[in-house]
Amino acid sequence: MLYQFEFRRYQRKFAPPLTTNHGIWEHRNSIILRLTDARGRVGWGEIAPISWFGSETLKQALDFCRQLSGKITSEAIFAIPDDLPACQFGFESALERVGEKMTNLPTLTYSGLLPAGEAAIHVWQSLWEQGYRTFKWKIGVEAVAKELEVFNLLIRSLPNSAKLRLDANGGLSYEEAELWLETCDKFKAQIEFIEQPLPVGDLAGMLRLSECYQSAIALDESVATLKQLESCFQQGWRGIFVIKVAIAGSPSRLRQFCQQHQLDLVFSSVFETAIGRQAALQLAAELSPQNRAVGFGTNHFFAPEKSNWLQSLWNEF
Ligand SMILES: O=C(O)CCC(=O)c1ccccc1C(=O)O
């Protein structure tokens, strides 16, 4: 089946900028795409790469879109190479939606993302009032001693029924990870897991840590794509896997892998727009075992989008 294909770049500004162990993030850039079949039915998709996280770059995605010259077949979509995982997601999810009505978002429990540093102590309350009960806080941004101090304030200020996730973005040394895990073990009832304590390549280190501490560890950067997910599973990881659907690759192959194996999954946003978010959350609702909140409580990092943003982007009024 042949489709007409159009795409536009889209940019949103983080307000305030997002700080992680990888640095400061000011703008979220992505590509919105539209497929149209011979009968004029359309499907929308989003390509939202994060190259520092292990996907292709925005430029590689744009180059791929440009060389298509406005046309693509479903066969070509399923043959997009594995080194363009965000493109695989964007095109396949658009294809799945051609002719489908926008459905209601599935009901899921959300984890609210807190800003790094002390700001977290001032932000969780408004998220709590919006109904969030699980929060994620970035660590590995400042010196460990300083962060442990803020952690102590944060964990004491949070209600006992709140759950906290700590995300190091691969930024800890083995010794620092030990220190954090000891701390987590002391607050077992409130800490859900620590995410990606060590760098991507150090699966052996994280396997060792997971044997030495009671607190759970989640892999994130180490399993950014389906290929990496399969590889970590084969190497014996049976802890938590964070799945960033929008950069993981082909949604149909991801679905297959997750249905074949019993995995402890946490679905997570890559700051996609409503288009990628819809597709990612639908897959999350399908595959999520429902016991863990999805990491899509991220919209407060942007000013609300105007309701006609997509029409404006396409210049269609
Ligand atoms: O998972 C969440 O709760 C929020 C999303 C998130 O933290 C994130 C978003 C974009 C890129 C990297 C990350 C991350 O988990 O490190």
Ligand SMILES: [Mg+2]
């Ligand atoms: Mg993470």
